[in-house]
Amino acid sequence: MKLFFINILIFSISTIIVAQNIDDQKEYADSLFIAEKYFDAITEYKRLLYFDKTNSFNYEVNLRIARSYKAGAKYGDAIKFYSMAKNNCKTDSNIITTELEIVRVNILRKTIPEALKSLDAIESSYAGEIDSSIINYWRGWAHIMADDWDLASIEFAKIKSDHPLKKISDEVESEKYSVAFAKISSFIIPGSGQVYTGNYLSGIMSLGWNVLWGYLTINAFMTERAVEGILIGGLLWTRFYKGNFQNAEKFAIEKNKEISNKAYEYLAKKYIGEKP
Amino acid sequence: MCAIRLKRASYLLILIILIVTNNLFAQTSNDLFSINNRVSFGNYLFCDRDYIRAIDEFNAVLKKEWNDSLQFKIATSYYRMGMFDKSIFEFQKINSDANLIMLANFESIRSFYMIGDYNNLRDKISNYFAVMGESHKLSKLYNYSLLMDDSELPEKSKYVIHFNNDEKEKISNYYDWKTNPPYKSPTKGALMSVFIPGLGKAYAGEVGDGITAFLLTGLFTYLAVDKFQNDNTTSGWIFASIATFFYAGNIYGSATAVQNYNAGIKFNFDNEVKLYLNEKDQFIPTPKHLCN
Amino acid sequence: MRITLFIILVFTNIVSAQTDWIRWEKAEVDYSIEVDGEDNHGDSSSTMSILKDGYSFLISDLDGDNCPFYPTCSSFYVQSVSQTNIVKGTLMFADRFTRDSNLFKTHEHYPIHVSGKLYDPTDNYQLEDSTIIFYSREKLVK
Numbered sequence: 001m002k003l004f005f006i007n008i009l010i011f012s013i014s015t016i017i018v019a020q021n022i023d024d025q026k027e028y029a030d031s032l033f034i035a036e037k038y039f040d041a042i043t044e045y046k047r048l049l050y051f052d053k054t055n056s057f058n059y060e061v062n063l064r065i066a067r068s069y070k071a072g073a074k075y076g077d078a079i080k081f082y083s084m085a086k087n088n089c090k091t092d093s094n095i096i097t098t099e100l101e102i103v104r105v106n107i108l109r110k111t112i113p114e115a116l117k118s119l120d121a122i123e124s125s126y127a128g129e130i131d132s133s134i135i136n137y138w139r140g141w142a143h144i145m146a147d148d149w150d151l152a153s154i155e156f157a158k159i160k161s162d163h164p165l166k167k168i169s170d171e172v173e174s175e176k177y178s179v180a181f182a183k184i185s186s187f188i189i190p191g192s193g194q195v196y197t198g199n200y201l202s203g204i205m206s207l208g209w210n211v212l213w214g215y216l217t218i219n220a221f222m223t224e225r226a227v228e229g230i231l232i233g234g235l236l237w238t239r240f241y242k243g244n245f246q247n248a249e250k251f252a253i254e255k256n257k258e259i260s261n262k263a264y265e266y267l268a269k270k271y272i273g274e275k276p
Numbered sequence: 277m278c279a280i281r282l283k284r285a286s287y288l289l290i291l292i293i294l295i296v297t298n299n300l301f302a303q304t305s306n307d308l309f310s311i312n313n314r315v316s317f318g319n320y321l322f323c324d325r326d327y328i329r330a331i332d333e334f335n336a337v338l339k340k341e342w343n344d345s346l347q348f349k350i351a352t353s354y355y356r357m358g359m360f361d362k363s364i365f366e367f368q369k370i371n372s373d374a375n376l377i378m379l380a381n382f383e384s385i386r387s388f389y390m391i392g393d394y395n396n397l398r399d400k401i402s403n404y405f406a407v408m409g410e411s412h413k414l415s416k417l418y419n420y421s422l423l424m425d426d427s428e429l430p431e432k433s434k435y436v437i438h439f440n441n442d443e444k445e446k447i448s449n450y451y452d453w454k455t456n457p458p459y460k461s462p463t464k465g466a467l468m469s470v471f472i473p474g475l476g477k478a479y480a481g482e483v484g485d486g487i488t489a490f491l492l493t494g495l496f497t498y499l500a501v502d503k504f505q506n507d508n509t510t511s512g513w514i515f516a517s518i519a520t521f522f523y524a525g526n527i528y529g530s531a532t533a534v535q536n537y538n539a540g541i542k543f544n545f546d547n548e549v550k551l552y553l554n555e556k557d558q559f560i561p562t563p564k565h566l567c568n
Numbered sequence: 569m570r571i572t573l574f575i576i577l578v579f580t581n582i583v584s585a586q587t588d589w590i591r592w593e594k595a596e597v598d599y600s601i602e603v604d605g606e607d608n609h610g611d612s613s614s615t616m617s618i619l620k621d622g623y624s625f626l627i628s629d630l631d632g633d634n635c636p637f638y639p640t641c642s643s644f645y646v647q648s649v650s651q652t653n654i655v656k657g658t659l660m661f662a663d664r665f666t667r668d669s670n671l672f673k674t675h676e677h678y679p680i681h682v683s684g685k686l687y688d689p690t691d692n693y694q695l696e697d698s699t700i701i702f703y704s705r706e707k708l709v710k
Contacts, residue, residue: 025308036594043329050317051308073595074587108597145599206630227499243632257601264599275597326588357589462695484674489666525662532663532693535700539692540677543702 022052029064038068058088063098070101075109096126103138107276112146133159140165141276144267147260149173164273172263179252186248190241193248197255206244213237311337315346323567327353344376351383352563360387378408382560385417389558394421412438416559420447423454423549446552453545457538465534469527476530480537489526493519616646636675638685641668647690660693679703682710 029044045061045068052058066081079102086098099122106115116139123135140155149169156166177197186193190210194203213236220229267275307313318333331353334346351366364387367380381404388397401418404411419438422429429435432451439447460479469476473493477486496519503512553559620642628642635641644664649657667688678686687709691699703709 021308038594039588039591042588043332046321046326046329047308047317050320051313069587071594072587072592074592077587147601202630205626209630239631239634243630243634246632247630254603257603261600261603264601268597268599325586327586328588328591482674482677484670484672485667487672488670491671492666492669521658521662522666525659525666528659528695529663529666529693532660532695535695535697536677536692536702539697539700539702543704 022048022057025051026057026061029061033064033068036071038071042068055088059085059090059094062088063101066101070105070108073108075105078105092126092129096122096130100134100138103142104276107138107142107145110145112142115142137274138276140169144169145276149176149260149263164271168263168267168271172259175259176256177252179249179256182248182252183245186245190244193245194251197248197251199247199251202247202251206240206247209240210237210244213240309336311340315343318346318349319567322349322353325356327357344370348376348380348563349566351380352566355383355387355390358390360391363387379561379563381408382414383563385414386558386560389417389421389553392424394425394427397421413559413561416440416443420549420553420559423450424546429455450545450549450552457545458541459538460534462531462534462538466527466531469530473523473526477526477533480530480533482533485529485533489522489529492522493526496522616649620646635668636673636686637664637668637678637688638681638683639689641665644688644690648693651690652694656694660690663693664688676705679705679709682708 025044025048029041029048032038032041032044042065045065048057049061052061062081062085066078066085069075069078069081082098082102082105086095086102089095089098099118103115103118103122106112106118119135119139119142122130123132136155136158140152140159143149143152143155144165149172153166153169153173156163156169160166182193182196184193185196186206189207191203191205191207194200194206213232217229217233217237220226220232308317314333314337318330318337321327321330321333331350334350337343338346338350347366347370351363351370354360354366355363364384367384367387370376370380381400385397385400385404388394388400398418398421401414404414415438419435421427422435429451432448432455435451436444436448465476465479467476468479469489472490474486474488474490477483477489496515500512500515500519503509503515623642628640637644639647641661641664645657645661648660651657652660675686678688681687687703689701691701
């Protein structure tokens with residue numbers, strides 16, 4: 001009987017040693033994560049998962065691995081491990097947290113349709129358990145990253161009419177040039193689209209070339225030099241006319257990208273709210 | 277009295293045995309960074325294709341005790357990541373396990389093939405023959421590699437004999453292509469375009485370019501002649517210059533088009549030769565049972 | 569088909585490469601949209617560079633994106649002259665201009681550059697077998 005109890009004691013001590021090792025390993029992995037040594041943190045978390053036969057850390061550790069990959073911009077791997085964390089969730093709250101983290105990764109890697117689809121699914125599946133402003137907030141961010149600032153403004157307005165991100169979205173939208181207007185005005189008056197987007201020299205030169213080739217083409221036809229007229233009109237005038245509204249479109253798109261990028265830089269470096 | 281002492285002694289012996297085995301159990305399985313655990317975790321990472329981490333684990337073990345199998349897995353990890361220079365270097369470190377030495381030699385040779393270093397591939401095979409004796413498989417690879425660079429091929433009957441009967445027909449075709457490639461002549465292409473603008477391009481397989489060259493040269497020649505006939509010498513010279521520009525450019529372009537055609541068919545031949553060799557796993561066995 | 573299979577077989581390791589095959593660090597967050605780069609091909613001859621810049625400013629920046637090739641025809645001319653001589657460079661350019669004017673737009677024999685244009689480097693037209701590089705039609709050229 002005494003021997004039996006001694007045996008139990010010895011095996012209990014062994015079990016406690018094993019558990020302590022797993023806890024120590026978790027602490028070690030967490031310290032690497034906090035120190036932002038994400039590659040090594042993932043190694044130690046994977047070691048922990050491999051040796052933890054009780055699977056008691058599956059959710060938390062898979063979540064940490066996913067966050068490490070996200071910090072390294074390895075979004076595919078991040079989503080893989082977020083999904084594994086989700087499969088080990090025990091509460092709805094954890095599921096919602098994990099799903100939202102997946103949405104944020106999709107926003108970062110600009111797979112916006114996926115992000116919006118996931119947000120719709122969370123909204124419908126967990127209607128009473130999640131604040132709708134959270135859904136609107138991340139929808140707004142999804143639209144920002146898709147460069148749809150007007151849609152982003154609508155989402156942020158649902159949270160608060162003077163939401164800071166709504167103000168930023170409105171400012172960006174108002175600064176942007178209309179690509180359609182630039183193109184159409186260049187169809188009507190060559191060079192005007194370029195002037196509209198602030199490329200004055202390009203606009204004037206474009207107008208000049210079109211006037212020159214137009215004059216030479218018409219003059220060739222009027223002086224019965226049809227072949228020359230066709231060559232000048234077909235090869236040169238059409239080329240510069242087409243180039244004119246291609247440039248108008250290109251300049252408008254480039255300028256809009258610059259405006260968006262300025263806003264993105266502000267959001268990445270200076271905005272203090274929650275970010276993807 | 278004796279019986280009681282014997283009983284106590286046996287209880288004590290059992291207790292000691294239990295304590296010792298438990299301690300051993302604690303040392304080997306509770307320390308996650310023990311040699312056995314690192315090997316176990318490293319194998320798991322290797323089979324999960326997480327090669328950099330597997331290499332780190334195996335290297336940590338090798339610092340404490342040498343193991344050819346782990347060294348083989350390190351080298352194989354580099355191979356599978358496409359780091360063939362590193363895999364060659366690591367395979368060379370295997371030295372005591374005879375079976376693994378043979379496999380390591382095969383994988384080094386395969387790594388030389390992957391980086392396209394056929395000279396070193398053949399040197400390595402020759403060295404292997406000198407130490408381990410001739411191997412039919414390596415002999416096939418040695419001779420097949422002669423198709424893959426500018427090496428001189430031996431006489432056909434002495435070449436094809438190294439291969440199996442079911443391989444001989446294909447090898448024979450490759451041999452014929454290599455010794456007598458179906459190249460076209462750049463000079464012929466240029467001369468064809470001298471007489472008919474664009475014909476040299478069509479000879480090189482670029483019919484669209486050929487017709488365009490013909491039309492452009494023709495159009496500007498017509499315009500030049502028309503201007504000269506109408507005493508419009510300035511315009512005539514302008515169009516004549518443009519016609520000459522296209523004519524001369526086409527003759528030059530026909531020669532380069534044929535050269536590019538030849539480069540294309542050589543590229544396709546080289547790819548087909550490599551594809552066949554890959555289907556055959558380079559004629560040498562691939563390592564198996566690394567992940568059970 | 570066999571060539572496609574070959575490329576898949578040979579490059580299997582690279583095609584299915586995991587992100588953790590290279591040790592990585594924390595990445596800087598960057599939300600920005602990529603802006604199209606300029607065709608800044610190495611123009612070694614200064615006279616030619618000046619002429620090319622002038623041509624770009626006065627003409628090619630205004631007549632639209634007509635060239636299906638990379639590098640553009642003007643860059644091709646500058647490079648051909650700098651790599652060979654004015655006569656050979658001009659012949660190379662004349663041939664390139666003809667190919668650019670291809671009425672039938674039969675361009676299957678060119679590889680595709682990452683910019684989406686047809687890759688047509690000057691190395692392949694110097695009448696030297698040793699400078700010709702044949703690129704696979706199955707993958708993009710960087």
